Amino acid sequence: MTISRQSQRGLDWLNFFVADVQTGFGPFVAVYLTTQAWTEVQIGFALSLGTMTAMLSQVPAGALVDATRHKRRAAMGGLLGILLAAILLAAWPATLPVLLSEVLHGFASCVLTPSIAAISLALVGRAALGERLGRNTRFASLGGAIAAGVMGLIGTYLAPAAVFWLTAALTVPSLLALLSIRESDMAANVAALQSQAHAPRGRLRDLMLDRGILVFAGCALLFTLSNAAMLPLAGTAVTRAAGDEANLIIAGCIVVPQLIVAGISPWVGRLAQDQGRRVVLLMGFSMLPLRGLLLAVVQEPYMLLLVQALDGVSAATLNVMLPLTAADLTRGTNRFNLCMGFFGLAVGVGGTISTGLAGSVASWASPEMAFMMLGGIGLLCVLLTLLAMPETRPSLPADALAAD
Known part of the structure; x- marks a missing residue:
């Protein structure tokens, strides 16, 4: 059509x-x-x-x-x-x-x-x-x-x-x-x-116990638990090191990932269609442990801009793959938006915990230790995707999918 x-x-x-x-x-x-x-x-x-x-x-x-x-x-x-x-x-x-x-x-x-x-x-x-x-x-x-x-x-x-x-x-x-x-x-x-009157609407209990939905929700929670606190924590360190230039650097750290997201997001969607969902998820989620490690060792404030480019890759992945995975996992059930809400709740819980947890570790140990912890959580996200997340890309031909 x-x-x-x-x-x-x-x-x-x-x-x-x-x-x-x-x-x-x-x-x-x-x-x-x-x-x-x-x-x-x-x-x-x-x-x-x-x-x-x-x-x-x-x-x-x-x-x-x-x-x-x-x-x-x-x-x-x-x-x-x-x-x-x-x-x-x-x-x-x-x-x-x-x-x-x-x-x-x-x-x-x-x-x-x-x-x-x-x-x-x-x-x-x-x-x-x-x-x-x-x-x-x-x-x-x-x-x-x-x-x-x-x-x-x-x-x-x-x-x-x-x-x-x-x-x-x-x-x-x-x-x-x-x-x-x-x-x-x-x-x-x-x-x-x-x-599709014959298609089941999908009982809520069955939906919430679906393996793919539970695993992806866990990935979404770990993603934001790892990701949400990285820039605020880095911003504190930059403010101490860069002084009057801190606002300029932080502004760049916000804009650079947005430009990366704008540049690669359609490609991420095409890759998910052509190569499957798990490949894209692993690619995007793998930026989290790498970014945590780099933030722990990078000292030069302006190098933070390059590190933040990795955030654009992971953000583009989650932004595209969350609704796409929800659509895959709820085919024929009329529960697409409910599933998105469940994933959104997981994202919100992870983000809410992240900043408080990272701040506590930074105060108790050091900012470097907090970055390593956040990177470790990101590694758990990658491992959960690799070991437990099923491939959700449909195997039906394109003409059948268009009528689904």
Whole structure:
């Protein structure tokens, strides 16, 4: 089936602008609340509430997206929720509105992410999903990198609240991009899925006990447990060594991986389609122990930029392979988004533990020991993939996959 250029481009720009919107809820929240005379304890509580909401919402939000036939409406609801959250932050930085904004953003994001993945699947079918997810990741990375720079300048030279007014404004092109995706282009794949009346919906208990799902969830948890704390820990060391140049180096450490992700993500998707999922997972996950080792021994601050390029490889792998593996493991069950929510929960748990654990080891022993520990966790991720993760790439011919 031929997909119109309009729908393909609409999905490209949807990913681009959604990344712009989500960037506004990163570190800028802490900076903004600091200018509003919030204490570190109050800021920490607000951010933790948002993180906890996102973690707890992963599975129910995925189930909600699975339950509706109207994936575009689900994505629209997520965008409108983020719009309201941004307006609350910008216009009313009091305690209750800020906490409500964090909760609203956490849940809306958990609806938006699987909705975009579901739209991608409906648009191109399973046979072309790998490359489509890579293209999604490319545009999201470009959007995030550009938005971080623009919002940093706006927050510095206009006003901290301007970041969130811009975030709210960027939901408008996001909605326009979403509406430009034609329902008719998704109809064939959606009809094929719905026509499989004989296919089991998949009991939740059976899904959660599936070997592939459990192993990949374990890999996702170990990935973020290893990865999340590496840059913050390296940033502390760079600040001590580089002084006034630290902000420039850290900014480069954020931008370089984003550019790598944008450059290689479609190739990662094609490789997963051609050579199988395990090859790509092993390639991407192997960057974690290597990066941990290099961060433990590298002393020159600017060398950190080269080390961070490895983060781009591993990030591209996880961003493409998480929804692709979920699609593989839930074929014919109508549990794709629920599975993505389960994987997202594993990612969130790993990331939440990572920074506290690494900080404790760095304080108790040394930063070098903390990097070695994080690299060791990354090695466990590689070994789990090598020894236990099944190959999930379907062996059916492409024409059968397109109708799956």
